[in-house]
Amino acid sequence: MKRLLLLIALFIFSIAANAQTEYKIESFKTPLVAKKMLFDWFGKWDKVLYTEDNQILLVWKNRNVINEAPESFTLIASSFEDGEEMYGIVQVLTASQHDALAKDSPYREYINEFLKTLSKKEVKNRRFYKEYIKLEY
DSSP: OHHHHHHHHHHHHHHHHHOOOOEEEEOSSOTTHHHHHHHHHHOSOSEEEEOTTOOEEEEEEEEOOOTTOOOOEEEEEEEEEOSSOEEEEEEEEETTSOBTTSTTOTTHHHHHHHHHHHHHOOOOOOHHHHHHHHHHO
16 A cells, blocks of 8 residues: 555656646636546546645546647646635646646647637536546545
8 A cells, every 4th residue: 555655656746747837727616627628528537646635636648639749648637726716727748758838848839729729618517527526535
């Protein structure tokens, strides 16, 4: 069990170290907006990670985001909420674990447009919440 926790902690550290840039989606309804947005587009996540403070990270691996690029990406969705604001966060890594949203990334503009387009789509399907609630309880 300790070994598994150590591996998860190292994986989370690796994600945080590599994906330093994030795409924020503000919401007045729910901080889960980024998680639901990716679920609606890609389906159920591939992996669930928990941070030290029990925040849930949803991970979609090897996803084609840019039609013209042979590159596949890992997308990580998290959420933030405090008394003043709430938003969803998406981080994107290339197959070689580089930050795809970094200023010098050749994919930055395309991925920003992709995420912007997704964030404007509103899907009324409640299937995401039925799946997500299983993670919290």
